[in-house]
Amino acid sequence: MIVTTINVNGVRAAVRERSPENLGLLAWLSATTSDVVCLQETRSDDEQLAQALAPALADGWHLASACPHLKGRSGVAVLSRMPFSAVRRGLPATEFELHGRYVEVDVGEATIGSVYVHTGEAGTDRQLEKERFMGALAKRMAELTADGRDAVICGDWNIAHTENDIKAWKANVKKAGFLPSERQWLTDLLDSGWVDVVRRMHPDVAGPYSWWSWRGKAFDNDAGWRIDYHLASQSLADRAVAARVEKPAAYALRWSDHAPVTVEFTS
Numbered sequence: 001m002i003v004t005t006i007n008v009n010g011v012r013a014a015v016r017e018r019s020p021e022n023l024g025l026l027a028w029l030s031a032t033t034s035d036v037v038c039l040q041e042t043r044s045d046d047e048q049l050a051q052a053l054a055p056a057l058a059d060g061w062h063l064a065s066a067c068p069h070l071k072g073r074s075g076v077a078v079l080s081r082m083p084f085s086a087v088r089r090g091l092p093a094t095e096f097e098l099h100g101r102y103v104e105v106d107v108g109e110a111t112i113g114s115v116y117v118h119t120g121e122a123g124t125d126r127q128l129e130k131e132r133f134m135g136a137l138a139k140r141m142a143e144l145t146a147d148g149r150d151a152v153i154c155g156d157w158n159i160a161h162t163e164n165d166i167k168a169w170k171a172n173v174k175k176a177g178f179l180p181s182e183r184q185w186l187t188d189l190l191d192s193g194w195v196d197v198v199r200r201m202h203p204d205v206a207g208p209y210s211w212w213s214w215r216g217k218a219f220d221n222d223a224g225w226r227i228d229y230h231l232a233s234q235s236l237a238d239r240a241v242a243a244r245v246e247k248p249a250a251y252a253l254r255w256s257d258h259a260p261v262t263v264e265f266t267s
Contacts, residue, residue, distance in 0.1 A: 001265045003112065004034040004246075005154035005228055007211075007258040011042040011052045011075075014255050024255045029056045034262060035081050036107060037061075038114035038154040042075035042100075043068065049077060066090055068100035075100045076114040076155070080107050094136040101133065102140075110236065111144060115155035120176035127176055130158075134185050145193055145233065152197075152232040156211075156258065161186045161196070164206050165226040177227065195237035197230045197263050198245075208245040211258045219251050228261045239266045 006025075008014040014025040029037070042049050045067045050057065056079065057063060065077035066089040078084075086106040090097040104113040115137060120130035137153075144151045159182045160166035172178040190196060202208055209224025218224065232240070242264040248254050 001036065001108070001110065001267065002034045002262060003036045003038070003152060003154060003230065003265070004032065004260045004262040005038040005040070005114070005156075005230065006260040007040040007116070007156040007228065007256060009041055009256040009258065011039065011044050011049055011077075015052050016255075018255070019252065022253050022255060026053075026055050028255070028260070029053075029061070029079070030059065032260075036112055037079040037260075038112065039077040039079065040075075040114060040116040040156045042077055043072050044075055049075070053079070064089075064103055064105050066100045066103040069098045073100075074116055074118070076103045076116050078103060078105050078112060078114050080105065080112075082107050091133075091136045091140055096133050096136055099133075102137065104140075109150055111149050111151040113151070113153040113155070115153055115157070117156065117158045119158050120182075122174060122176045122179060130176070131181070134182075138185070138189060141189065141194065141231075142192065150233055150236040152230050152236055152263075153194075154228075154230050154261075156227060157186070157229050158227050159183065159186055160225050160227055161199075164204070165209075167206070167209065167223040167225070177225070189231060193234055194231040195234060197232050197237050197240045198226075198243045198261060200237065201240060201243040208247075210245050210261050214257055219254070228258055230261065230263045232263075232265075236265060240264065241266055 061079045064087040068074040084105045088104040101116045120127040160178050163169045209226050210228040212219040212224040246260040
């Protein structure tokens with residue numbers, strides 16, 4: 001099973017053909033070998049999402065989504081070549097149940113979640129909301145751990161865990177996305193049994209980064225952040241055989257400010 005996560009930064013923009021060389025998300029989907037693709041920040045309701053992805057759905061992809069509660073914000077989805085045996089949207093019994101930040105599916109013997117943790121802003125109510133969401137997500141992940149089922153939660157976590165996960169870490173130690181409390185939260189998840197699969201397969205190196213600002217020369221200089229993770233249960237992580245960031249060859253070929261992050265698991 002090959003699983004990819006990608007923050008599309010607006011699905012309708014991501015599918016737009018921008019040049020003869022940059023054919024967007026639909027061309028990527030037609031070429032990928034991935035079996036499951038987790039999307040974040042679709043910024044669309046269910047009808048708009050299905051319309052944008054219509055060619056992919058006609059090609060046989062199955063779609064599950066959680067649309068945002070605010071227009072143009074959030075939105076997550078999972079595309080799968082295999083049918084879903086179950087779909088669970090949101091984090092039930094929390095304020096985030098209908099926010100379009102989490103969708104979870106069962107595919108074969110595995111549970112796969114697509115999550116979008118919003119950016120936050122240090123010292124504001126927005127950061128407090130982010131922290132409440134992190135708490136609700138950790139609770140759900142603890143339930144999955146207790147179930148003992150193979151699981152992987154993929155998405156844009158908007159947290160760089162270590163200094164190796166952000167190029168300009170010294171300039172960001174007091175900013176959302178690299179706050180000590182956020183980093184500790186990720187550490188606690190890993191200590192509870194979840195595995196950062198990409199980091200396990202690329203230990204002790206800077207990156208591989210998965211997000212670069214549109215501005216300046218961040219992309220060309222690889223001055224990025226690694227914030228798109230596959231956190232897998234131990235049993236599934238032990239079957240990972242390859243992990244890569246699919247960074248475009250040139251700035252002009254980008255259809256999102258994130259790059260797809262792909263992990264291959266053996267059966």
